[in-house]
Amino acid sequence: xxxLRKTLxxxxxxxxxxVLMVILLPFTGWLFLIGIVIIAVGFxxxxx
Numbered sequence: 124x125x126x127l128r129k130t131l132x133x134x135x136x137x138x139x140x141x142v143l144m145v146i147l148l149p150f151t152g153w154l155f156l157i158g159i160v161i162i163a164v165g166f167x168x169x170x171x
Contacts, residue, residue, distance in 0.1 A: 128168065135165030 139161030142154060 132165045132168035135168065136162050139163075139165060 139158045142158035142161060145154070
């Protein structure tokens, strides 16, 4: 269960980074915030 959890967290971080990379082309505030939140959630998941 713990391995699955870490895998999911890494996927979330990767997805958040992907969102950030996509929006660096046409910069929009909302997508930027969503990407940051997804990455933060992923890191919180990794730590617990």
